[in-house]
Amino acid sequence: MYFKTFSLVAFILLGISRHTHAQGLIDGFMRGDRKANLALTYSQDTYDTYYINKTPTRDPNLGTVTTQALNVAGSFGLGYDLDLIVSAPYIRSESSAGYRQKQEGFQDVSAALRWEAYDYKIGKARLSWLFAVGYTMPIQNYISDDLIAIGRGSKNLDGRTMLHLKAGTFFLTGQYGYIRRGQVTLDRAVNYYADGQVNANSGSKVNVPDVTELIVRTGIVTKPLYIDAWYQQQTPYSKGTDIAPGIPFPTNAVGFSRAGATLYLKLVGQLGLTAGYSTTFDGRNIGKSTRVTGGLVIGRIAR
Amino acid sequence: MNKSFLVLCGCFLLVSACKEPVIDEGVLPFSEPATVDADGGNWRTIVLKSTSDISVPQPAAVTSDTYKSELAQVKNGVFSLEPEKITAINYWAVGGVKRWNQIARQLVAKYNTESGNPLNATNSSASAPFAARLYAALSVAQYDALVVAWKAKYQYNRASLVDQGVTTRLPVANVPSYPSEDAVIAEVSCQMLAYFFPDETTWLKTKAAEHKQSRIWNGANVPSDIKAGEDIGTAMTAKLVERLKSDRFSAAGDPTNSWTTGLAKAPYDVKWTSLLIPARPPLLPLAGKVKTWFDSTTIAKSLPASPPATTSTTFQTDLSEVRTIASARTRDQSRIAAKWDDGAGTYTIPGHWNQLTEDYILQYRQNELRAARTYALVNRALQDGGTACWTTKYTYFTPRPSQIDPTIRTATLIPNTPGYTAEHATFASAATTVLLYLFPDETTELNAQLAEATLSELYGGTSFRFDNQQGAKLGAAVGTIAVESAKADGSK
Numbered sequence: 177m178y179f180k181t182f183s184l185v186a187f188i189l190l191g192i193s194r195h196t197h198a199q200g201l202i203d204g205f206m207r208g209d210r211k212a213n214l215a216l217t218y219s220q221d222t223y224d225t226y227y228i229n230k231t232p233t234r235d236p237n238l239g240t241v242t243t244q245a246l247n248v249a250g251s252f253g254l255g256y257d258l259d260l261i262v263s264a265p266y267i268r269s270e271s272s273a274g275y276r277q278k279q280e281g282f283q284d285v286s287a288a289l290r291w292e293a294y295d296y297k298i299g300k301a302r303l304s305w306l307f308a309v310g311y312t313m314p315i316q317n318y319i320s321d322d323l324i325a326i327g328r329g330s331k332n333l334d335g336r337t338m339l340h341l342k343a344g345t346f347f348l349t350g351q352y353g354y355i356r357r358g359q360v361t362l363d364r365a366v367n368y369y370a371d372g373q374v375n376a377n378s379g380s381k382v383n384v385p386d387v388t389e390l391i392v393r394t395g396i397v398t399k400p401l402y403i404d405a406w407y408q409q410q411t412p413y414s415k416g417t418d419i420a421p422g423i424p425f426p427t428n429a430v431g432f433s434r435a436g437a438t439l440y441l442k443l444v445g446q447l448g449l450t451a452g453y454s455t456t457f458d459g460r461n462i463g464k465s466t467r468v469t470g471g472l473v474i475g476r477i478a479r
Numbered sequence: 480m481n482k483s484f485l486v487l488c489g490c491f492l493l494v495s496a497c498k499e500p501v502i503d504e505g506v507l508p509f510s511e512p513a514t515v516d517a518d519g520g521n522w523r524t525i526v527l528k529s530t531s532d533i534s535v536p537q538p539a540a541v542t543s544d545t546y547k548s549e550l551a552q553v554k555n556g557v558f559s560l561e562p563e564k565i566t567a568i569n570y571w572a573v574g575g576v577k578r579w580n581q582i583a584r585q586l587v588a589k590y591n592t593e594s595g596n597p598l599n600a601t602n603s604s605a606s607a608p609f610a611a612r613l614y615a616a617l618s619v620a621q622y623d624a625l626v627v628a629w630k631a632k633y634q635y636n637r638a639s640l641v642d643q644g645v646t647t648r649l650p651v652a653n654v655p656s657y658p659s660e661d662a663v664i665a666e667v668s669c670q671m672l673a674y675f676f677p678d679e680t681t682w683l684k685t686k687a688a689e690h691k692q693s694r695i696w697n698g699a700n701v702p703s704d705i706k707a708g709e710d711i712g713t714a715m716t717a718k719l720v721e722r723l724k725s726d727r728f729s730a731a732g733d734p735t736n737s738w739t740t741g742l743a744k745a746p747y748d749v750k751w752t753s754l755l756i757p758a759r760p761p762l763l764p765l766a767g768k769v770k771t772w773f774d775s776t777t778i779a780k781s782l783p784a785s786p787p788a789t790t791s792t793t794f795q796t797d798l799s800e801v802r803t804i805a806s807a808r809t810r811d812q813s814r815i816a817a818k819w820d821d822g823a824g825t826y827t828i829p830g831h832w833n834q835l836t837e838d839y840i841l842q843y844r845q846n847e848l849r850a851a852r853t854y855a856l857v858n859r860a861l862q863d864g865g866t867a868c869w870t871t872k873y874t875y876f877t878p879r880p881s882q883i884d885p886t887i888r889t890a891t892l893i894p895n896t897p898g899y900t901a902e903h904a905t906f907a908s909a910a911t912t913v914l915l916y917l918f919p920d921e922t923t924e925l926n927a928q929l930a931e932a933t934l935s936e937l938y939g940g941t942s943f944r945f946d947n948q949q950g951a952k953l954g955a956a957v958g959t960i961a962v963e964s965a966k967a968d969g970s971k
Contacts, residue, residue, distance in 0.1 A: 236756040273756060275881045277808060277888040277940070319813055363817035365834065367825040369589035 202261060202308045203393065204340025204349035206292050207253035213475020214250045217450065221245070223463030229418040230460050239273025241324060241463060245283075247471075257292040264315060267326045276324050282315035283327045288334070301343035308353075310334035320426050321362050323419075328426050330384040331358040345396040347404075354413065357384035360426045368417075382427045385416035395438070402440035409433045412460065419461050432459035440473065448473040509572055511650040512846035516970070519848045520630025523968040524623045525772070525855060526718050533624075533714045535631035535707060538657045541638060549701035554645055557698040564696045565648070571693040572649040575661045576621055576850040577837055579668035582686065583617050584826035584833060586676050591823055607902060608766040608869060610827040611862040612728055615772065616719055617671050618854035624667045624715035625848045628658050628708065640698055647698040652846045659700040660847045662708025663715075665690035670716035674723070722770075731766040738764035738873060745876040748788045751897040754881055761896050767870030772859035773960045778867055781956035783949040786877050786899045797943040801880040805887045805940040816890040816939030819903055819932045823892070828903060829861040832910035835928065839918045852970060857913050860961035864909030864954045865902065871953065872897040879941055889940035901942040904950030907932035912958025916965060 207213070224240040225232050249263035264285045270278035288310030295304040312332040320329030336353025362380045387410045395404030409432070416429025436454025443449055452469040456462075520530060527533065539546045560568075571578060591605035605613075637657035641647060654660070669687035673680040691709070694700040738761065742750055753759050771778055787793040804812060821828045836857050840850045877899040881887045894902065911929040915922060933951050936942035 275754065275885075275887065275889045275893055275940075277805070277813075277890055317810065319810075319817070321817065363814040364820065365818075365831070367584075367588060367821060367830065367834070369585055369824070 202288055202290055202310070202336065202338070202351070204304070204306060204338050204347070204351070205397075206257065206290070206304075206306075207251050207259045209253050209256040211475070212250065212252040213473060214248070215450070215471055215473045215475075217247050217249075217469055217471025219245045219247065219452075219467055219469040221463075221465045221467040223456075223465035225464040226419070227459040227461055227464065230458075232464060235274075237274040238271045238276070238323065241269065241271045243267060243269040243465075254289075259290040261288045261290060261310075262286065269324050269326060271324055276322075279319060279322070279324055279326045281318050281326055283318070284312045284314050284332075286310060286312040301341060304340045304342075306338040306340060308334075308336050308338070310336075319363070320360055321364070322425065325425065328357070328384050329360040330426065332356060333358075336389070345398050346394075347397055348394045349392070351389075351391045353389045355387050355389060355410075357386055359383050362426070383414075384426050385429045386413040387411060387431065388413050400442040403438070405435070405437045407433070407435045416461075428461040430459075430461050432462050433457045436467070446474050509569075509649045510844055512652045512849075513844040514846060514849065515652055515654050516629065516846060516848055517633055517654075519970070520626060520633055522626050522629075522848075522852070522970045524626050525619045525859075526722055527623045527627070527715075530627045530630040532718065533627045533711055535627065535635075535658060535711060538635055538637050538703060538707065541643070546701070546703070549703060550640070550643065550645075553640065553695055553698055553701050556696060557645065557648065560648070560696055564693075567689050567693040568648050568697045571661065571690050572651070572697065574840070574847065574850060575664035575668075575690060576618075576847050576854065577840060578690070579617070579621070579664060579672075580614070580833055580837060580854060582668070582683075583614060583672060584830045586672060586679060587613065587830055588824060588826045590676065591825060591827060605827070606762055607821075607827040607829060607906070608728075608731065608763050608769075608862075608865050611829040611858070611865045611906075612723075612726075612769070613672075613675050614829050614833055614854070615858040615862040616675075616723055617668060618851055618858045619772075620667045620671050620715050620719045621664055622848075622851035622855040623718070624663045624711050625660060625851050627711050627715070628660050628663045629654075629848055631658055631707070631711075632656075632660075637704070640700070645698045649697060651697065651699045654846075656700055657704045658707030658711060659691070659694055659704040660708065661694045661700065662691050662705040663711045664847060664851075666709045666712025667715050668712075670712065671719065674716070674720055726770040728766070728769050731763040731769060733760070733764040736760060741873055742876050745874070746785060747875045747877050748790065749878055749883065751876040751878050752882060753895055754879060754893050755895055759895055761873075762894070763869065764873050767866055767868075767873050769862075769866050769869075771863045771866055773863050773957070773964060777960055778863060778957060781953060781960075782867060782871055782874075783900060783953055786875055786945055786949070789883065793945060794943070797945050798880065798883060800944055801887055801937065801940055801942075802884060804938060805880075805889070808890060808938070808940070812938035813890045815931050815935050819907075819935035820891040820939065822894075828906045829858070829865070829910075832857060832861060832906060836910070836914065839914065839921060843918065849970070852965075852968075853917055856917070856961050856965050857910050860909040860913045860958045861906055863961075864905050864957040867953055867957055868900050868902050868905040868950060869896075871900050871949075875899050877946075880943060881940070887940050891939040891941060893941050898942045898946045900950035900953055901936045901946040902950070903936050903942075904933040904947040905954040908951040908954025909958045909961075910954075912955050913961050913965070916962040 221243040222240055225234050245265045245267045247263060247265040251259055251261040253259050265283045267283045268278065268280040288308050290306060290308040292304050292306050295302055314327065314329050318326040320327060333356045334353060336351050338349060338351035340349045341347060359381045362382060365380055366382055389410050391406060391408045393404050393406035411431045412429035417427045419428055434454055434456045436452060438452040440448055440450045450471050450473055455466045456464045524530060587605045587610045632655040635657055636655050639653050639656045641653050665687040669683045673683050691705050695702065821831045836853060840853055845853060876897045879893050879898045881889065881893060907929050911925050914925055933947050937944055937947055
């Protein structure tokens with residue numbers, strides 16, 4: 177009853193526009209001892225509406241913001257109950273109106289360890305309880321305090337737990353995590369107004385608010401096919417600013433609810449194709465974005 | 480298995496339990512000011528014709544019963560301080576002039592709301608010209624009021640509490656205690672800022688009350704010192720508000736859109752248009768007509784000549800330079816542009832120079848009077864430099880680079896004003912010229928900052944090199960006028 181699938185496919189789709197491309201890194205399928213897979217995907221994410229705090233807003237000086245990402249991700253089974261997952265996207269982000277410069281470059285490298293702590297057999301179904309810790313850091317010193325930016329520039333520590341139910345071809349995974357985001361050094365002094373701020377000269381370091389994350393995913397998985405639908409919600413845990421006038425952007429309290437679907441088809445041997453779609457229902461200080469993804473996956477689906 | 484389970488759970492808890500860091504200034508060094516400037520009462524005032532414009536009554540003698548009981552209360556109070564009083568002492572002992580300048584900057588940032596938020600686009604209440612005027616008014620009021628206070632201090636010579644055997648919690652300047660310089664600063668700053676930001680009056684009054692009390696808690700002043708200081712502050716505010724009411728800034732927003740006539744008459748071959756969608760009238764078109772602090776005739780003589788026409792070689796060379804930078808902007812060029820941008824939501828460009836000035840005031844341990852003089856010089860130069868810059872902008876109405884070539888993408892928002900002269904370069908030169916005079920040992924650092932700030936708009940793609948060069952020249956000319964005035968103000 178052990179199945180494994182290309183967790184990568186799903187997690188790439190969960191990447192979130194510019195801010196947190198590598199979040200949703202982890203799903204409930206273990207890789208299997210000394211098994212590996214690798215995915216190369218391209219995604220395009222667009223929005224013309226963004227939320228200032230929770231108010232949907234359009235800025236004619238920005239038009240439509242398009243973010244293209246090329247993502248490489250791999251996972252490797254260090255043991256039957258322990259996986260290592262790594263990913264790194266290259267991102268290009270630009271606006272259709274106004275005169276803002278486009279941003280392009282490597283975003284953040286993410287690595288996570290996933291551990292299947294327990295599994296229980298319930299009739300023919302199998303329920304497993306997993307834990308994961310992840311770490312994310314910028315690959316290069318990209319611009320983070322701009323409306324069009326590659327990422328938020330913080331180093332993040334991520335802890336989560338998951339319940340994964342598999343019955344025949346059906347699966348259901350629920351996970352809950354906390355993402356602790358570190359500080360960012362801006363290109364400028366902190367010269368904006370913050371409530372309760374004692375000192376106007378606080379150097380260039382600001383804090384990126386932490387978030388909690390909930391993901392529910394369900395679908396079917398067979399050897400040549402994988403289909404899922406998912407819902408993801410990030411909620412700011414710590415206090416943050418709003419897009420304007422509370423600049424700079426890394427301190428924004430960012431949250432969203434997003435849903436999407438993923439499709440995988442095996443081509444030949446170890447090679448498969450993936451495609452996905454996701455859309456944003458609601459958000460805070462983030463673009464109301466829609467994303468399409470397509471890519472290649474090398475690696476076994478199930479064992 | 481169990482061990483690793485515990486480790487993972489531990490990590491998870493650790494991740495979720497960490498406390499978020501908050502913005503914190505750490506522990507600042509507290510030290511006695513480097514000088515007391517006993518002759519400070521003879522320094523030349525700015526708005527006041529002389530110190531006698533504000534009279535300070537004779538204080539009760541230190542031998543009087545009233546005074547003795549005041550002193551006894553302060554002495555006893557120093558030994559029984561609650562933690563929040565100690566916090567207040569620590570906060571204000573850093574320096575009243577410095578703290579109120581910080582407060583001013585915070586409020587400017589709070590009200591400088593024109594931003595990327597299109598819902599809020601028309602409401603720009605605290606742009607750079609507004610802020611320059613506010614910083615100048617605040618520091619001039621502080622300076623004049625402190626000159627009056629210094630005059631009275633050494634005239635009446637009420638011994639400092641330190642000299643009367645009180646051990647202050649934190650070091651203070653050993654100057655005669657009547658009237659309290661801190662009460663002067665607290666009152667004048669509170670009232671001046673409330674004039675600019677009436678909605679903040681309650682908050683400002685709380686701050687001022689705490690500032691004044693902190694001096695009693697610290698063992699530096701008795702209540703009658705504070706009262707006399709307050710009265711000077713109130714009288715000074717009235718004098719300065721009188722000047723503000725007639726400085727023509729209230730018309731700077733140009734409600735009748737008379738700038739369109741100026742645009743039609745402008746001698747430049749390609750005329751400025753707003754690059755915002757939808758187009759908006761330029762920022763404070765009549766801010767160039769505001770009354771200057773220094774001699775307006777001398778400033779008028781420093782105004783730059785016409786910019787090079789778009790057909791000239793100079794212009795074409797400078798245009799291709801902006802294009803080259805914009806098409807392959809380095810990370811460092813973006814950093815410099817962002818560092819000096821000081822746009823919407825911030826304390827503005829003049830605020831940035833106030834912040835840099837504060838570092839030197841702290842470093843050179845300037846007393847309150849000298850700190851106020853430093854700020855008054857820098858801020859008058861900044862405001863007059865800004866005024867001259869705005870005069871030039873609305874004489875020539877020259878376009879920004881992206882208007883000539885829409886493929887030029889910028890690292891910062893394009894200011895909604897004509898490009899010539901560049902405001903960053905003008906402000907930077909005006910401030911630096913004064914700072915170089917006041918802090919000659921900092922020449923290397925100041926020049927490095929000046930060079931960066933001057934070219935920041937070019938790196939950002941929002942102005943041409945000639946905008947910056949002429950801005951720098953204009954700023955330096957205004958700064959020099961400020962320096963000449965500083966040389967003759969009686970201080971040394």
